Amino acid sequence: MSLPGRKQRRQSMMNNKKFIVSHAPFYHNGSKISSTGYNIMGATLPAVLMGIYIYGVPALGVVALSISSAMLWELLMNKVMKLPVTIGDGNAALIGMLFAMLVPATLPWWAVVTGTFTAIVIGQQIYGGIGGNPFNPVIVALTILMVSWKDIFDFDTALLNYDFNFVTLYPLAALKHFGLSSVESFTPGALLLGQQTGGIGSTFGLGLILGGIYLIIRGYIRWEISLSFLGGVLITAWLFQLSDPAVYAGPVFHLLTGYTLIGAFFLATENSSSPVNFIPMLIYGAGGGIMAVLIRNIGVYVDGVLLAILLMNLVNPMLDKIRPKALGKVV
Amino acid sequence: MIKRAFRGLKAPQIEYELLHDTPVGPRSILPSKTVTLLLPGKYERKDKLTLCAGDSIKTGQKLSPYEDSDDYAISSVTGTIASVAPYTGDFGQSFTTIIIQAAEKEKTDDAFSAACSDSVRNAVTDFLACVPGRPPLDLLARPDKPIHTLVICGMDADLMIATNQHIIKTRIDAVTRGIKILKNAYGIEKAIIALPRDLVSGFGHVGARLIAVDACYPSANHRMIMYKALKQVVPADKNCEDLGVCFISAEAAASIGSAFEKGRIPFTKTITLINKDRKKIMISARIGTPVRDIFKACDVTVNERDRIIFGGPMTGTAVFSENHPVGPDTDAIIVQANKDVTLVSDYPCVNCGECVRLCPANIQVNMLVRFLEAGEYQTAADEYDLHSCIECGLCSFVCESKIPVFQYIRLAKYELAREKAAEAIDDE
Numbered sequence: 001m002s003l004p005g006r007k008q009r010r011q012s013m014m015n016n017k018k019f020i021v022s023h024a025p026f027y028h029n030g031s032k033i034s035s036t037g038y039n040i041m042g043a044t045l046p047a048v049l050m051g052i053y054i055y056g057v058p059a060l061g062v063v064a065l066s067i068s069s070a071m072l073w074e075l076l077m078n079k080v081m082k083l084p085v086t087i088g089d090g091n092a093a094l095i096g097m098l099f100a101m102l103v104p105a106t107l108p109w110w111a112v113v114t115g116t117f118t119a120i121v122i123g124q125q126i127y128g129g130i131g132g133n134p135f136n137p138v139i140v141a142l143t144i145l146m147v148s149w150k151d152i153f154d155f156d157t158a159l160l161n162y163d164f165n166f167v168t169l170y171p172l173a174a175l176k177h178f179g180l181s182s183v184e185s186f187t188p189g190a191l192l193l194g195q196q197t198g199g200i201g202s203t204f205g206l207g208l209i210l211g212g213i214y215l216i217i218r219g220y221i222r223w224e225i226s227l228s229f230l231g232g233v234l235i236t237a238w239l240f241q242l243s244d245p246a247v248y249a250g251p252v253f254h255l256l257t258g259y260t261l262i263g264a265f266f267l268a269t270e271n272s273s274s275p276v277n278f279i280p281m282l283i284y285g286a287g288g289g290i291m292a293v294l295i296r297n298i299g300v301y302v303d304g305v306l307l308a309i310l311l312m313n314l315v316n317p318m319l320d321k322i323r324p325k326a327l328g329k330v331v
Numbered sequence: 332m333i334k335r336a337f338r339g340l341k342a343p344q345i346e347y348e349l350l351h352d353t354p355v356g357p358r359s360i361l362p363s364k365t366v367t368l369l370l371p372g373k374y375e376r377k378d379k380l381t382l383c384a385g386d387s388i389k390t391g392q393k394l395s396p397y398e399d400s401d402d403y404a405i406s407s408v409t410g411t412i413a414s415v416a417p418y419t420g421d422f423g424q425s426f427t428t429i430i431i432q433a434a435e436k437e438k439t440d441d442a443f444s445a446a447c448s449d450s451v452r453n454a455v456t457d458f459l460a461c462v463p464g465r466p467p468l469d470l471l472a473r474p475d476k477p478i479h480t481l482v483i484c485g486m487d488a489d490l491m492i493a494t495n496q497h498i499i500k501t502r503i504d505a506v507t508r509g510i511k512i513l514k515n516a517y518g519i520e521k522a523i524i525a526l527p528r529d530l531v532s533g534f535g536h537v538g539a540r541l542i543a544v545d546a547c548y549p550s551a552n553h554r555m556i557m558y559k560a561l562k563q564v565v566p567a568d569k570n571c572e573d574l575g576v577c578f579i580s581a582e583a584a585a586s587i588g589s590a591f592e593k594g595r596i597p598f599t600k601t602i603t604l605i606n607k608d609r610k611k612i613m614i615s616a617r618i619g620t621p622v623r624d625i626f627k628a629c630d631v632t633v634n635e636r637d638r639i640i641f642g643g644p645m646t647g648t649a650v651f652s653e654n655h656p657v658g659p660d661t662d663a664i665i666v667q668a669n670k671d672v673t674l675v676s677d678y679p680c681v682n683c684g685e686c687v688r689l690c691p692a693n694i695q696v697n698m699l700v701r702f703l704e705a706g707e708y709q710t711a712a713d714e715y716d717l718h719s720c721i722e723c724g725l726c727s728f729v730c731e732s733k734i735p736v737f738q739y740i741r742l743a744k745y746e747l748a749r750e751k752a753a754e755a756i757d758d759e
Contacts, residue, residue, distance in 0.1 A: 016652060020638045020672050023421075023738040025645040025724035026665070027490075028673040029335040029343065031731045033681060084677075131681035131732070218337065222684060276684030276697055320698075326716035327558065327692035328567040 033130070036220050036271075037090020041097050043215045044266065046207030048101060051200035055105035055162070059200045062107055063100040069113045070096030073120040083129070091130045095119050098138045098266055101201025102259065102306075104158035111152055115141045135313040136270040139306045146306075159197050166195040171257040172302045175249055183249060191256035202262040205255075212265030221269035224281035229264040230255065232289020240297050248297055259305035260292065267305070273313040280319035288312040335729075343689070343729070345548040347486065349527050350496045357497070357601050357613040360628045365413070366619035367656035368404040368429045370396065374417030386412045388431055391596045392440040393458060396427055405461055406440075407598035407617040408433040421648055422745050431619070444594040451591075452516040459590055463600040463618065464583025465659040470572045471517045479575040481519045482561075483510060483584050485526040486544055486551045489643020492663040493603045495581040497613055499526065499534070502585045507537055509588030513579075524581075525556050548645070549691055549723035553578045567718040580662075603663040606631055607671070616657050622664060623653035631666055638672050640665040645724035678732035679704075686726035686736065692719045696726045696736060703739040708747050717743055 052059045074092035078085045087093075099115050107115075122144075123137025124130065146153045155170035162168065167185055174182040186196060194204035202208070215221040237251040254260060259267070268274060268288050275284050288308045295304025336343055382396045388406045395403040396415055410433040418426040446454040460468050471478050483506065485499040499506065510522045526534060528543040535541070542560040544550045550559060553571055556578075557563050565571055571578060586597045599615045604625065606612070616625055622641075626633060633639065633653065640647045641661050657664075686696035694716045702711035711717045720740050727737040 016654075017633065017635045017637075019633070019649070019651055020636055020669070021649045021651045022638070022672075022674070023649070023735060023741075024642075024647055025728050025737060026638065026640050026647065026649070026667060026673070027644045027728060028733065029729050031335045031685070031729065033678060033731055036681075036683070036731065128679065131679040271682045271684070274682075276682060276687045277695075320695075323695050324693045326567070326694050326719035327554070327721065328564050328569075328719050329716055330566050330568055 033089045033091070037094045039218060039220050040215060040266065041090060041094050043211030043220075044097055044101060044201060046210055047201040047204045047262070048097070050194050050204035050207050051101070051105070051202075054164070054194060054203070055159075055200060059105035061109075062103060062105055062112055062200060063097065065109060065112045066100035066103075066116055067093050067096035070099065070116040070120050073117050074125065077121060077125040077129075081125070086129065089130070092120055095124070095137055097201075098262075099141060101262060101266075102138065102142055102199040104153065104155050104198075105200050106158045106161075107152060111145060111149065115145050117141075118144050131272050133272050134317075135310060136267055136273050138270075139267060139310050139313075143306055143310060155197050155199075162197075164197070166190065168197055170197050170302075171253070172296065175253075176296075176302050180247060180249055183253065186253070186257075188252050188256060191253075196257065198258065199262075202259050205261050208261040208265055212261070215265065215269075221265065222274070222276070222281055224278060225269050225274055225285040226264045228282045228285030229268050229289045230260075232286035233260055233264075233293055234289075236290045236293040237297075240293065254293055254296065258296070258303040263288070263292070263305040263309055268309050268312070273316055275316050275320040277320055277323045280316075280322050283322075284312050284316060284319055287315070345490065345725075345728075346546045347490060347527065347548060347551065348493070349529055349546060350493050350500060351529070355613075356501065357615040358629070359599070360614055360616040360620060360625055362408055362433060362617055363620045363624045364433050365621065366406075366408045366410075366431045366433060366617065367621060367654070368394070368406065368431070368619050369418065369656060369658055370394075370402055370404045370427045370429060371424070372397070372400060372402045372427060373425045374415075374427045380415055382412055382415055382429065384412050384414050387434075388412060389438045389440040391443060391598070393442060394429060396429065403460070404429060405458065405596050405598060405618075406431060407619045409437045409439075410434040422741075439595065443590070443596050447591060447594060451512060454591075455512070455516050455587065458596055459587055461618070461659045462583065462586035462590060462597050463659055464580040464586050466513075466579050466583035466587060467577060470577050471513070471519070473572075476573060477575060478517065478519055478572065478577045480521045480523060480577070481510065481513060482553075482556065482576060482578045483522065483524045483539070483581050484551065484553075484556075484578055485524055485530070485581045487580075487643065487662055488549065488551045488553065489646050489663070490548055491603070491605055491609075491611070491665070492643050493611060493613065494601050494662040496527065496530070497601060497603075498581040498585050499524075499530070502589075503534065503537060505585040505588035505592070506581050507539065507588070508592060509584035509586065510539060512587055512591055513584065519577075523561075525551070525560065549721065549725070552691075552721050552723055554721040555691060567716065582662075600657055600659060600661060602657065602661060604629060604631070605663060605665040607637075607666050607668040618659055619656045621654045621656055622650070625657070625664065626653070626666075633666055634669065636669040636672075638665075638667040638669075640667065645728065646722060674733070675727075675735040675738075676733040678734065680734060681732055683731050685729040685731060689725050689729055691723060691725070692716070692721050694719055700726075700734060700736050700739060703736075703743050704734075708743040711743055712747060717747075720744075 071087045071092045074087050119137040119141035123140040124133045127133045192205040196203050216223040234251040237254040240248040241250045291308035292304040390409045392406045393403050410431045413430040413432045416428050418428045443458045487495050523540045531543045598618050601615050604612045699715040724737045
């Protein structure tokens, strides 16, 4: 505010208090990037802890190495690109956590470090960091690694030396290679409680469901995507079973095995690579679910969830063009 | 700050606070020794000024500093002019400030009461453009776009402010008188009073048509009133006045009503003062009172690095000095303690979709902000509905990355308008 005379003005400038001047709005609801990251990590804990309980210290080692190396890769990229350090926002740690949840407990250290490098650097940082990635970085990393080193991701070979009190057979591989009769021993209850082999954090169905429900209620993931993904899986699997019950497994089996649940709640819902409008979210989720079962049942891969989500990531920008008409839009 | 709800599943509903009890009259702030009047319009060369330091001024005197301009301010005190100086507001908006040193004895100028007896319309246009509430008289009088409906807002568009609800509850007679005067003076067919839904039943006796406004922000926004209550969609490239509907605050109507009743131009503004603990006090102060004097009278302590906001929390303006004067449209003054001040960040959009879920105008904010950050304003307007924005500020309010989305939008609109104006000049 101008005041009489320049001298007086300068004088009053000296006496005046300095206030914070910024633009509207002056309230904020207090949401933060970091609270999203840490809440999702918290929601993964039941499944991860169960994984560590089942697979022991090697699993703990993989989880710890994965999280720490992911954060270090991001730190390194921050330094190389001369950007502010962003590892405190929980995003790198979350990527590390999700990567560890998908891999077998015996994954060699170099594969973990390469995986997190692929996820953080190739999957996210080169696109401009958080929010810029067109694909889910965890899935990018895992699919690249699976194509490169097929054998270390074969759960049956990887977990050969374990002695469990349940059938040591990766259910989806068994279904693919030995037919429906080989998986009849898996009851839904046992699958739900993690009585199956698989990735460290992707077998304990109940834990994943609880984590997913928590995230949906808190609004950290978009329920439309999760539910339509599960719907897509269930309906497609059911249709396959209807067509030939002797060959195809039922919807509940597909729901509780492989990466279906972790995919629905933690992978497909990744913010940056998924749509935000209602109808696109439904198409995106359902499309992912349908593709996953199609790949499982008639494709060559054992589990189709990762590739299905990757494919839907690809069409996401086009899907998000389906949007409601803006108020007063002039055509 | 209104915190994010624990259950984030449903889009948050932010509600206006309604005045339920009959409010006590506003606390009156004593006139200040120095009064500053802000006059919109460019400050031009000194030799063109008709006013200069040392001129003596009466209360209610019309001050028009430029010979060739119709803009004027009304003095709210008796005294002498201390200085006339330029002032630049938001987005480079220029103002002329007139600082008046108040004298002890008050003398009232009677030019308005003389004009009253002549033509009502001329009296309104010539003297009442900057009464409390600031009626948009220039919009009412445009010959190319006649106004057929006058909407009187009995509810403030922004959150927390109770000023116009207070006016409706305490001065409804003045409001109805003001409506009648405006209708006759400008030949307006219809007058509608927009009220909070809870209040509608209490005002059946007024005689004007009443419409109910929901308590959910931003229902009291002018474009939202048009859309929800009047069932008219304002095209993105037009405004409400283009459709013949003009919005005016209840306080402006009340000021016009009481001006003709008493034969004096009103100059005390009713203000909602919101303290650091978010407690509201209704006060009335003369236009031009520096906010410092209001703080002193109401025992508000402001410290270094606090924030002083003129207007509401969602759309107001932060000021940088305690000398900033109360204007005719200052409905609220908010003081925010340093610990409550929220800042923006330079994080990119993470595509969480909160803004898209919340946007009352259905704008694809997540895409819009990407274009705005890159300075692609024209593409933003063409493809992502920049001009549909009703400027409620909710997108910034919920933004997880704390991107100043709302400011980006306002800047883009401002830049586009400037470009358009420059092109228009080139064409001539």
